[in-house]
Amino acid sequence: MQVLTLLYDPTCGLCRRVHGWLAEQPKLLELRMIPIQTDAARRRFPKLNHQLTSEDLTVISDEGAVYFGPKAWLMVLWSLCRYREWSYRLAAPELLPTTRRVVSMVSQHRSQISRAAGLSR
Amino acid sequence: MNIEIATYLCYLGISIALTVWVAHTLHKNGRIFLVDVFHGNEPLADSVNHLLVVGFYLINLGYVSLALKLGYTIAGAQEGIEALSVKVGTVLLVLGGMHFFNLFLFSRMRRRATMRNAPPPVYPDAFTPVQEV
Numbered sequence: 576m577q578v579l580t581l582l583y584d585p586t587c588g589l590c591r592r593v594h595g596w597l598a599e600q601p602k603l604l605e606l607r608m609i610p611i612q613t614d615a616a617r618r619r620f621p622k623l624n625h626q627l628t629s630e631d632l633t634v635i636s637d638e639g640a641v642y643f644g645p646k647a648w649l650m651v652l653w654s655l656c657r658y659r660e661w662s663y664r665l666a667a668p669e670l671l672p673t674t675r676r677v678v679s680m681v682s683q684h685r686s687q688i689s690r691a692a693g694l695s696r
Numbered sequence: 697m698n699i700e701i702a703t704y705l706c707y708l709g710i711s712i713a714l715t716v717w718v719a720h721t722l723h724k725n726g727r728i729f730l731v732d733v734f735h736g737n738e739p740l741a742d743s744v745n746h747l748l749v750v751g752f753y754l755i756n757l758g759y760v761s762l763a764l765k766l767g768y769t770i771a772g773a774q775e776g777i778e779a780l781s782v783k784v785g786t787v788l789l790v791l792g793g794m795h796f797f798n799l800f801l802f803s804r805m806r807r808r809a810t811m812r813n814a815p816p817p818v819y820p821d822a823f824t825p826v827q828e829v
Contacts, residue, residue, distance in 0.1 A: 576816070603812060623824045640820035649817050659811050666817035 578637040585610040588694030601656040645678040711760040729802045
């Protein structure tokens with residue numbers, strides 16, 4: 576695995592913020608970020624259900640492995656030099672349910688969070 | 697030579713010998729760890745090993761020299777040996793602490809290095825063909 580492609584929602588302020596943060600982080604893998612439901616995304620992943628990608632973060636490896644929602648977030652952490660250890664901690668059986676709950680909650684309320692934090696356009 | 701001077705000399709002799717011995721052990725056995733951490737890059741491993749040992753010497757000899765002063769007079773040989781024992785005991789504890797700290801550094805470096813090749817934390821949800829553009 577050399578490259579991870581992130582399909583992110585450019586209309587969400589929180590996602591744009593995370594996008595900017597990710598760009599500055601030292602990485603162990605190449606991260607490519609493509610906005611969801613664009614021609615670029617459809618061209619690269621012709622068989623993917625692009626409707627679903629608007630619901631939560633989607634990460635796809637260069638080998639075609641699709642990670643969705645909490646798993647996608649864990650994969651993003653895994654790709655970063657400083658947070659690879661954390662990805663294993665958060666994916667451990669004791670913590671995974673909590674990780675899922677927190678990530679799903681943040682994803683569902685991302686527009687409210689963005690508004691509250693003043694990140695919306 | 698009075699008893700205080702004798703105690704000081706014994707203290708210095710024992711502490712310096714202990715520091716040299718621990719540093720030597722660290723230098724000899726830490727090398728294998730570091731070669732593994734740096735993926736067989738032996739010059740780099742030797743360099744880091746040497747730098748660690750220099751730091752180890754500086755901290756320990758610094759402590760030994762700071763802790764030399766007794767601050768009271770000794771009446772006889774018995775008190776001299778007791779004072780010596782307290783001093784050498786603290787030096788041993790400091791050496792032990794430093795040694796474990798070095799081991800911790802080695803193991804952390806090694807864990808970081810092995811983590812680079814570790815597999816993903818979760819299994820994928822699905823597979824999709826990728827079109828290289």
